[in-house]
Amino acid sequence: MKIMDIPAFGPMFRFTDANVYYALYVLSDGKRIGRKKLAEEAGVGEGSMRRILDKFREWNFVQIKQTGISITKAGLVFLDQIPVRLIDVDLQGSVVGDFTQGVIVYGASSKIVNGMQQRDAGIKAGAEGCTTIVIRDGKLMIPPDWNMDEQTPELAYKIRKDTGITADDVIIVGGGSSKIAAVEAVLNAAFELV
Template sequence: MKLIERPKYGPLHRFTDYHVYKTLSVLSDGTRKGRKQLADKVGVGEGSMRTIVECIRDKGYIDVKQTGIKITKKGSEFFNTIPLQIYTLGESDLVYGKSGVAVQVKGVASKIGSGMEQRDRAMIAGADGATTVLVKKGKLQIPGDIDLESIYPDTASTLNKLFDLEDEDIVIIGTSAQLECAEEGAVAAALDLL
């Protein structure tokens, strides 16, 4: 899913679709926030935040006033159509000694090959690695028909508790020494599937 178009001319943006998603997520609580406050929470510079704000304002997703930036009804509706659920994982067998963030994407299991594509995308975005988990016939599997529940029962139990999983759903678990990098990697890999 492309949340922002790359410029045809001039320098490339120093932010990604993840940062646009994160901006909408931070604003989704409905309160006004200043540009600097948003930039700090999203993890981009003020210049990048200015560009993000300009782009999503042009789409009608936010309202910008002197008192701050607030998501609009159209922005909330758009944000709620993005089929991602995100949870921070505690210590588990898949994220031992690192931070882990799990992102559920509904109904895209048919788009998964070996899972390496998602791992590579997550690593490009800054994560140390990522594992893709598929739901097939009610079972959690790693691509290649590897039964997650028999190898990593704690992780399988955690994912079943956190998410309302159905057949054809996937969960991408991004890992990194830094929580923000794990989240950015997992969300970037998930957005590529939409």
């Protein structure tokens, strides 16, 4: 999935679609925030944030005032149309990294083979590790063959209850040395499926 096209010529972009999505996600809480703080939260420099905000303003996704930046209804609608949601999932030490972040990708389970593609996409984006979870034949699985319902039934129950995962969905949990590293990793892995 591509949110923002990168031009063939001109200055090099120092951000990914994960940073763009996360900037909108940070704004989705409805609070105003300054550009510098938003750049820090999204894991990009201020110059990159200016470029992202220029596009957001062009698309009518944000309002920028002296009191800060806020998301518009159009920005919220766009964010809601992307079949990806950040979630909190604790895999109880099963993911490498000091910080972890989960994401649920709706309707993408048929694209999962063994979870290696998602792990590789996450590591390429800076993760220390990524774990993929799907439902196969009614069982919560870490592909290709780790049956969470049998091996860790309490954790499997908690994941089902907390996330609402269905047989069509995928959960990816990434770990990194920082919160933004984990976020970028899972979002980049998720966007490979969308």
